[in-house]
Amino acid sequence: MEMLRQLLRDLDMDKxxxxxxLVLSALxxxxxxxxxxxxxxxxxxxxxxxxxxxxxxxxxxxxxxxxFVMMEVAKGAERMIAEQRRDILAATRAxxxxxxxxxxxxPIYKAVTQETQTISNxxxxxxxxxxxxxxxxxxxxxxxxxxxxxxxxxxxxxxxAVWFHVTGLTGLRKRTEALKRTQNRLFEAFSGMLAGxxxxxxxxxxxxxxxxxxxAQSGRTRANTGRIRRHWAKQYVLTQTLFYILLGxxxxxxxxxxxxxxxxxxxxxxxxxxxxxxxxxxxxxxPAVNDTARALRTxxxxxxxxxxxxxxxxxxxxxxxxxxxxxxxxxxxxYAFQDSHGSPTFTLQPVDATFHRGKIAFxxxxxxxxxxxxxxxxxxxxxxxxxxxxxxxxxxxxxxFGAYRDRIGVVFSDYYLFRSLLGLDDVDPSRVSELLARxxxxxxxxxxxxxxxxxxxxxxxxxxxxxxxxxxxxxxxLMLDEWAADQDPHFRKVFYRDILPSLAAEGRIIICIxxxxxxxxxxxxLYAMADGRMSKVR
Ligand SMILES: Nc1ncnc2c1ncn2[C@@H]1O[C@H](COP(=O)(O)OP(=O)(O)OP(=O)(O)O)[C@@H](O)[C@H]1O
Numbered sequence: 074m075e076m077l078r079q080l081l082r083d084l085d086m087d088k089x090x091x092x093x094x095l096v097l098s099a100l101x102x103x104x105x106x107x108x109x110x111x112x113x114x115x116x117x118x119x120x121x122x123x124x125x126x127x128x129x130x131x132x133x134x135x136x137x138x139x140x141f142v143m144m145e146v147a148k149g150a151e152r153m154i155a156e157q158r159r160d161i162l163a164a165t166r167a168x169x170x171x172x173x174x175x176x177x178x179x180p181i182y183k184a185v186t187q188e189t190q191t192i193s194n195x196x197x198x199x200x201x202x203x204x205x206x207x208x209x210x211x212x213x214x215x216x217x218x219x220x221x222x223x224x225x226x227x228x229x230x231x232x233x234a235v236w237f238h239v240t241g242l243t244g245l246r247k248r249t250e251a252l253k254r255t256q257n258r259l260f261e262a263f264s265g266m267l268a269g270x271x272x273x274x275x276x277x278x279x280x281x282x283x284x285x286x287x288x289a290q291s292g293r294t295r296a297n298t299g300r301i302r303r304h305w306a307k308q309y310v311l312t313q314t315l316f317y318i319l320l321g322x323x324x325x326x327x328x329x330x331x332x333x334x335x336x337x338x339x340x341x342x343x344x345x346x347x348x349x350x351x352x353x354x355x356x357x358x359x360p361a362v363n364d365t366a367r368a369l370r371t372x373x374x375x376x377x378x379x380x381x382x383x384x385x386x387x388x389x390x391x392x393x394x395x396x397x398x399x400x401x402x403x404x405x406x407x408y409a410f411q412d413s414h415g416s417p418t419f420t421l422q423p424v425d426a427t428f429h430r431g432k433i434a435f436x437x438x439x440x441x442x443x444x445x446x447x448x449x450x451x452x453x454x455x456x457x458x459x460x461x462x463x464x465x466x467x468x469x470x471x472x473x474f475g476a477y478r479d480r481i482g483v484v485f486s487d488y489y490l491f492r493s494l495l496g497l498d499d500v501d502p503s504r505v506s507e508l509l510a511r512x513x514x515x516x517x518x519x520x521x522x523x524x525x526x527x528x529x530x531x532x533x534x535x536x537x538x539x540x541x542x543x544x545x546x547x548x549x550x551l552m553l554d555e556w557a558a559d560q561d562p563h564f565r566k567v568f569y570r571d572i573l574p575s576l577a578a579e580g581r582i583i584i585c586i587x588x589x590x591x592x593x594x595x596x597x598x599l600y601a602m603a604d605g606r607m608s609k610v611r
Contacts, residue, residue, distance in 0.1 A: 080369060083156070084149045091145055094138045095200075099208035101135025103215055106347055110340035142204060143197070150196040154189045157372050161185055164379035170454045172382030176375075184375045188368040195361040195368075202358015205351040212351070216344050219337040222330040226322055227345050231352055234315055238356030241308045246360055248304060252297040259290040316349050384474065392476050393465045397549040397580050402427040404468075406450055406460035421446050422606045423460055428598075430549075433573055433583045435593060438602030444586045445486065447607065448554050451584065453477045482548030484539045486555050486586075493524040497545055508544060511572065512537040513564065533559045550582045557589055569595055 081088065108131055112124040161184055165173065209231070217224035266273065266283050273280040323342040405423035412418050421443045428434050438444050449455040453462070453474045461468040462477070469477045494500055505520045514537055519526045528535060536559060543551065557565045569592035577583050585596075593599055599610040 079373070080365060083153045083369070085152065086145055086149045091142065094141045094145075095204050095207055098135055098138035098142055098204055099211050101131050101133075101138055102208050102347070103211040104131035105135060106212070106344055107215060110343060113339065139204070142200060146197055146200040150193055154192055157189060157192075157376075158185055160376050161372070161379070164376055164383070167384060168379045168382040169384045169456070170449075171456075172379075176378060176382075180375055184372050188371050191368040192365055195365045198354075198361035199358050199365060202355050202361065205354040205358070209348060209351050209355065212344055212348050216341055219341045219344070220327065220331060223323065223327045223337075223341045223345070226327055226330075227319075227348065230319055230322060231348065234319075234349075234352045235356045235359075237315070238308075238312065238353060239359050241304070241311070242357065242360050245301065245304050245308070246364070248297065248301050252294070252301060255290065255293045255297050259287070259294050262287045262290050312353065316346075319345055319349060384471075392469065392473050392480070393467050395465070396480065397430060398464045398480070398582065399430045400427055400463070400465055401451075401550060401582050401584075402463040402466070403451065404461045404463055406447075406457040406462065408446060408450055408455065408458050410446075419443070419446070420605050421450070424607045426600060426607065426609070428582045428584055430582055431577050431580050432597040433577050433585070433595060434598045434600065435585050435587045435596040436600045436602060436607070437586070437588055437590075437593075438607075442602040443605045443607075444602050445554060446605075447602070448485075448552065448586060452481055452483050452552055480548060481550045481552055482543035482546055483552045484536065484543055484554065484556055486558070488536070488539045490528055490535055490539050490542070492528050494520070494542065494545065500545055504545070505541070508541045512541055513567075514538065514541075533561060533564070536560070537564075544576075548581065551576060551584070553583075553585045555586050555588070557587065565589065565592075 105128065108124060108127045112121075112128070115121075115124065161181065165181060168176075213224060213228065216227055262283075266287065269283075273283060320342065323345050324338065327341070328338070403424050403426045405425060407421055407423040409417040409420040419441075424447060426434075436444055436447070446455075450457050451462070453469070456471070456474065463469070464477065464480075500520070500523070502520060506515070509515050509518065509520075514530075514534060517530060517534060518528075518538065525538065528538065530538065536556065540553070540556065557568050560568060569589065573583060573585070574595060587593075600607050601610050602608075
């Protein structure tokens with residue numbers, strides 16, 4: 074019930090007018106049947122013209138009101154879905170990195186695709202169900218007016234028919250859910266085969282296993298689809314049979330209880346036949362309420378979860394005004410990963426370090442020593458659990474991390490390269506050409522209409538492009554995580570001997586994670602990490 078209220082709130086439309094139109098559309102249908110019934114009973118030549126006029130008016134009333142209802146609900150549903158998407162987008166954008174990692178991508182994708190699609194599909198069914206309920210009430214009055222006994226019998230029949238239909242549809246929904254699950258597994262298995270095609274190409278037995286697995290999933294999908302088809306067929310036949318039974322009830326059973334029924338048998342039967350379609354629509358609308366409510370609950374729960382992870386909003390002047398800081402310092406910055414029981418699995422011991430303007434610092438260390446963890450802390454992507462980051466001696470406050478990150482040009486080891494130059498207005502094309510030339514990409518890629526002409530480059534070339542994007546912000550601080558790992562020896566030398574020193578000479582603070590010992594001599598300071606501890610080598 075609460076969800077229904079929430080739904081009405083979310084729908085944001087003129088509820089009074091909507092309800093009125095719902096009633097008018099039902100009234101239009103009832104009037105159409107009543108007029109036809111009266112016309113059938115009339116004597117030849119008795120008011121034919123007037124009946125035709127009433128008939129047309131009833132149809133006009135029904136079609137205009139019904140059109141309004143359907144259009145409004147379609148518009149309302151799409152508006153509501155757009156708002157839900159906008160809310161999720163805003164909350165996702167505002168959530169901090171660690172929380173987003175914890176929530177994962179799947180629930181967000183599911184909310185903005187599957188759940189919104191469910192609402193879009195089921196909402197019209199609910200409205201049609203509601204409208205048909207009103208119609209059923211009107212038709213019941215009409216049948217009661219024709220014959221009290223017919224009214225009672227049809228009422229009992231209607232309750233049974235709706236119960237029967239709802240039970241059938243509930244079973245169908247469960248089977249559809251099961252089918253979705255097997256389909257997802259089938260798609261996952263296929264994606265795995267496509268993603269791992271190189272690995273499969275090198276091992277015949279592995280390829281065979283993958284095919285066997287996919288065939289098994291395909292078999293399950295076929296079995297579930299077959300069950301649904303059989304369920305539908307049974308449901309369809311039984312619904313049609315109910316329809317005939319109702320005819321029998323009207324023609325054979327009702328007259329057993331009343332003497333006067335013969336006069337109205339045609340009218341009452343016709344009205345009852347109209348009710349069958351309505352009963353089926355009402356029955357479809359009942360599970361649709363559940364589906365919509367579940368989808369809405371999922372979306373609202375995700376929104377609440379994301380909102381709870383919002384980062385502190387940025388302050389007006391959270392950092393020292395000078396754009397190029399003289400120092401960036403880590404003051405006992407520490408962090409610990411924990412397992413689901415809260416026990417630490419890896420601890421970055423408090424790190425102290427000071428990095429200077431115009432100087433290059435290297436951090437090195439073995440796999441799993443904590444370099445990337447520290448890197449995420451230094452970039453401000455993850456907030457330190459203890460300690461502080463200081464810019465020119467001033468600690469970066471929680472509401473200053475956005476402004477702090479704005480001063481950093483960064484390329485992560487698992488970076489993502491947007492093809493468009495997002496967030497960069499008025500980029501000087503000559504600066505882009507100059508950087509492309511410096512990174513030896515001239516002729517490979519260009520900038521056109523604010524986007525690179527291609528990102529289909531080698532992995533080393535793509536990484537050069539990622540660094541160009543970072544440099545186009547003219548960042549006073551540059552942080553690179555194993556940037557040179559996939560560069561060839563020639564360009565590695567260009568990068569360490571030429572590019573990095575000149576970027577530092579421009580007055581930037583440069584911090585690189587690197588394993589390239591032969592170039593450690595260019596670093597002004599060198600740090601080593603082992604088991605979550607950082608020590609200064611020089
Ligand atoms: N998201 C995470 N959740 C839990 N533990 C993590 C997570 N990320 C990293 N760790 C753990 O933290 C430790 C340090 O990982 P980190 O990625 O910082 O190492 P690294 O020095 O960058 O290693 P590599 O050189 O292999 O990239 C590892 O033992 C790892 O298991």
